Amino acid sequence: MLMLLRLVPFVESNYNLIELGPRETGKTYTFRNTSNRSFVVSGGKATPATLFYNKGTRKLGVIGLKHVVFFDEIANTRFDDAESSISVLKDYMQTGKFSRGDQEFSAQCSIVLGGNIDTDLERKQADSTYRHLFEVLPAELQDTAFLDRIHAYVPGWEMPKIRPENYATGYGFLTDDMAEVFAELRRRNVQTHVSACVDMKGMTGRNQDAIKKTAAGLLKLLYPHRTPEPMTRNEIAPLIDFSVEMWKRVIDQLAIMKPEEFRGVDFHSWEIVCPSVIR
Incomplete structure (x- = not known):
């Protein structure tokens, strides 16, 4: 499920992970x-012209053009004019x-932040020295x-490290073909x-919104033949x-960072109301 969650930004517009x-x-x-519709920002500087709109060339940046922008090594990324x-x-x-300036743009690009964090691999948890x-x-x-706008946190310490024995054998999807499937799923509400x-x-x-977006993306990935039909309980x-x-x-x-605002959020106040079978 965590590996599938990585793919939700490809099929769900404006998803932040x-x-x-x-x-x-x-x-x-x-x-x-x-997918060729994703773009990786690899550390270094991220400028408004690169990300959003270049006033000099009058061209959209990657957020206006791509489906997914992934900020790699986010700990080492520096934002120009932060x-x-x-x-x-x-x-x-x-x-x-x-x-940008006197112009407003709309986009459907999903934003993904990725980076390394010290972990205890035996216990499969982040290092206990972090305050948050x-x-x-x-x-x-x-x-x-800013962080409140992120829809999901993937606990990377629960992911297995990639080893040769993990590689698939036999037939698989061509990524160009799969990218087109993802682009089509992205259009479905x-x-x-x-x-x-x-x-x-x-x-x-x-x-x-955060919960619905994550669930919608997973439904597209797990039941692409069914969506957008009604789902069962x-x-x-x-x-x-x-x-x-x-x-x-x-x-x-966030509750650790700002307890007066985020402590006490009720995560149990939801109820499934759809039928157990399709009508």
Whole structure:
């Protein structure tokens, strides 16, 4: 399920994901090789012109052109004009829009942050010396208003390291073909079916959006032959449960950073209301 979660940004528009974990688990490989519609920002500087819009050439940046932008080695990434860049990125992650000068643009690009974090591989957990699990991010990204826009936290320390014995044998999908399937799935709106199947009235709008987006992406990946047909209780319940867990990982860390705002969030106020069989 965690490996499938890595693929949700390819099939769900405007989806924001973070994965921090040990080295050699395939983070960068996944986002560099799965689709030609993804772009990897490899450390160094990230400028507003590269990401959003170049006023000099009047050309859109990668966020306006690609389906997925993956910030690799996020701990070593530096944002040129950090205050302005993070402000624009924060707004985009919430609304799907960004402004440059007197122009406003809409985009569907998903944002993924990836990086390394010291881990205890025997216990499969992050190093206990961290105060919170966003501590490895650049200081300008350790902003609760920015991190609150992330829809899921992939616990990279639970991912296996890639070894030759893990390689598949026999036939597989051509990545160009799979990328086209993902692009087609991206056009389908499955969140409406999630909303029809789950009652989340006890949660805030942002909490609901994060859970619905994750569940919708997983439904597309697991049941591509069914979506956008209505889902059954048995199909959707475990995916909602998993989506809540991945969202809770974000909120738990924000509660450490800013307990007065994020402590006490109710993660159990949801109920499956769709039938057990398709009508």
